Amino acid sequence: MVSRLSALEEESIDYFVSFVQILGLPKSIGQIYGLFFVSSDPMAMDHVVGRLDISKGCASQGLATLKGFGAIIPVHMEGDRREHFEADFEVSKIVAHFFEETLEPRMAHGEERLNRMISISENGENPGENPIVTRLNALKKWQTRGKETIPLIKEFLKA
């Protein structure tokens, strides 16, 4: 079943596809969340498959991911055994997930690497005037600053 999407649904889907792609997430995640965001009623997987014309497998994985983010919430529908969902409208949850699962681990890994680079470079003579050590230390200061910024952004976007 493929029923035509409303203008509102199309805009919402496009909006969230663009949104999740900035975070490096697959398009289908944005499509699904966009559909839920402007839906008046909870939907089950087969609704998603039908409206978006995507495969069952894709919808299953997308719903699982969004549920994991807390971006959609399971709701029980009386007299229907299919699992239904509705959007959690707190979009910041998706961003927070990106920060915690992607950005922060990468920064931590980057910090380790940077420390390794500094110790490799310092192993020479008079490290105080080694220009490479100087620039690595500047980079480290910058990276630390970036790391400190993330919690602030998270806090700012939350409320």
Added chain:
Amino acid sequence: MVSRLSALEEESIDYFVSFVQILGLPKSIGQIYGLFFVSSDPMAMDHVVGRLDISKGCASQGLATLKGFGAIIPVHMEGDRREHFEADFEVSKIVAHFFEETLEPRMAHGEERLNRMISISENGENPGENPIVTRLNALKKWQTRGKETIPLIKEFLKA
């Protein structure tokens, strides 16, 4: 010519590959910048091709991109007609470019779409109690907040 990379160069390349990939840039951009970052001397394109074992075309495009970002600077070398470069160590330039060329245009586009969604939804009866209008307005507030955050982050990362 493929000469072996030092441990420092490998760490630096990995560091910046991971870095640029968060911004959605190709790996080769990170490799090239990473190589320049820990280099003591300016390098021409054929050095880059040789050290990184990438194609001439890829190096040419990568260098052009990085030059466009202001992340590498052309330097003239006496008695050598090849164009040499050295890194500009202000890494924030690369991030600023991402903000200005990718994030800000997308946010502007998103804002338009959101306004369109709101006007579609308001076209019904008593918009004050339309739950979809309510959530779209909440999203708009959030998006505005995000937009206002970007200049702050840019400023913070600059110095």
Added chain:
DNA sequence: CGGTTAGTTCAATTGATAATGAACAAATCT
């Protein structure tokens, strides 16, 4: 000038990632 070197461009290839769809498991009917 013709030969060589430096660098660009872009069509074709490759590689990485997401989506498909069929096989499967599990729950719910009659």
Added chain:
DNA sequence: AGATTTGTTCATTATCAATTGAACTAACCG
């Protein structure tokens, strides 16, 4: 119980962007 519905998994396929490499232009050289 068997039949049907619901949902998951994962190997295959499709998609899309990055890289290659060959053809090209332009600048320098002898």
